[in-house]
Amino acid sequence: MHEMGIACSVLDAVRAESLRFTGRHICKVGVRIGELAGVDPEAMRFCFDALVRGTDLEPLALEVDYCPRRHECESCGCHFFSPLDGMPCPQCGGSTSRLSGGEELELAYLEVDDGACATGTQSPE
Helix, strand or coil: CHHHHHHHHHHHHHHHHHCCCCCCEEEEEEEEEECCCCCCHHHHHHHHHHHHCCCCCCCCEEEEEEECCEEEECCCCCEEECCCCCCCCCCCCCCCEEEEECCCEEEEEEEEECCCCCCCEEEEC
């Protein structure tokens, strides 16, 4: 299960970033996972929770933004969601498009708080 390795990498990044927030606690980490990234979001959550439980990072929460497959029409430039290659453009009916998203696997943000993790501010990575 490669989701365990990905969850470990996310936690490594959280620990590295936590050095910037002396005296504050990282409460939540957000990741973007594309439909084509080959990562099961629920398996990722399970692995993440297992790795955080009982550590100094607890109660760190994981938020997953699941990104569907997206295409860009080569005729009109319209961006649209498409479950398959070759779907016609919903705007102009064009038959040629290129993949423009859905392969993401990235750390999106960290939510940080001064103490109890009740509220926090989002900061870009």
